[in-house]
Amino acid sequence: MNLHEYQARALLSRAGIPVPPSEVASTPSEAKRAAERLGASRLVVKAQVHAGGRGKAGGVKLAESPEHAAQVAAQILGMTINGLTVRRVLISPAAEIESEAYAGVIVDRVSRSPVLMVSPAGGVDIEEVAATTPEKIFRIRVDVRFGLLSHQALGLALKLFDDVEIARSAADILRKLYRAFLDAGASLAEINPLVRTPRGEVVALDAKIVVDDNELERRPEIAALRDPAAEEPSEVEAREANLTYIKLDGEVGCVVNGAGLAMATMDLVKYYGGEPANFLDIGGSSSPEKVIGALRIITADPHVKAILFNIFGGITRCDDVANGIVAATRQFRVERPIVIRLTGTNEDKALEILSGVGMRALTDMDAAVRQAVALSRAGTGA
Ligand code: GDP
Ligand code: MN
Secondary structure, eight states, X not given: OBOOHHHHHHHHHHTTOOXXXXXXXXXXXXXXXXXXXXXXXXXXXXXXXXXXXXXXXXXXXXXXXXXXXXXXXXXXXXXXXXXXXXXXXXEEXXXXXXXXXXXXXXXXXXXXXXXXXEESSOSSOHHXXXXXXXXXXXXXXXXXXTOSOHHHHHHHHHHHOSSHHHHHHHHHHHHHHHHHHHHHTEEEEEEEEEEEOTTSOEEEOOOEEEEOGGGSTTOXXXXXXXXXXXXXXXXXXXXXXXXXXXXXXXXXXXXXXXXXXXXXXXXXXXXXXXXXXXXXXXXXXXXXXXXXXXXXXXXXXXXXXXXXXXXXXXXXXXXXXXXXXXXXXXXXXXXXXXXXXXXXXXXXHHHHHHHHTTOOOBSOHHHHHHHHHHHHHHHHTO
């Protein structure tokens, strides 16, 4: 789950990291009043969307007065950045920047630990730094048993700032960033830019936190930060229907039980020259309602040209799935060919239910995938 910058700033600030004060506004006049309350002569107005590179896209602008902040907010509100509509802006006193650095903590799959990364080349995407000047990125693996140790933090901070006093402030920020990362159950916590001001202060001007969805259940206060309006609508609907769903760009809509089988199904779709329209796992104990929900979400995607069910009945009962398919086709028009592969628990009952409404099912996965791919290509004229 992505947090907005203003939410991430609040978490960093609560962890004790120096973050300039700010307010959130959803209209130009709110922006003006916020600027007046902040009482600064120069302000920065920033789009609040789940996207990086807002600066380059025109979503971060400086203003010289509250009136100017309102004008700038009017330009930014309603803008689309990365396909996302800007509904709110953050207003903050503009900081003076002497230099911009990067600091971030990620979960590293290879070492299976958090890794703290810093770079003196801040203010630009870290991916870009990694691609063009990888020697400007410094990392350490954090042993979760001991946490980030003072000397490790100071060692990295000295890569960012020569002045020892300034490096000490940065080291303190790095330790607090690591703490905030753990506390939020994050998979990423990033400050870019972490700036040094002409007065020798170190402050965080941007904050990005991505929370691991699996950590949300035991952190209700973090889960409450979710902004469904900023997320892909089909993914919101899927979450509410208790389905694991990720939208992709292809033409074959997939309904599968179990994440492993869903991955294998997508692989096979690609192997036979098709493109999956989604990853969708209806889970173990599937009720007909879940199948109806799944079909509703998939049929709402205009790119889907054919729908493939791949069900391996174990705890999931094939007759439940068949009942769901039949019920869904009665509730709304599917209007796309459906290829059904099911095998296992209550397979016979499922076949009976389906043949009762003139539908057929296959038991062979390979044959079903080939058929679905062929139908999706016929549907696109490819
Ligand atoms: P991003 O482009 O989405 O990462 O948005 P950022 O918040 O990182 O802003 C992009 C750039 O705008 C920063 O790298 C800074 O150069 C500039 N910027 C952001 N906030 C301020 C500020 O308070 N003062 C000044 N002078 N520049 C800022
Ligand atoms: Mn940034």
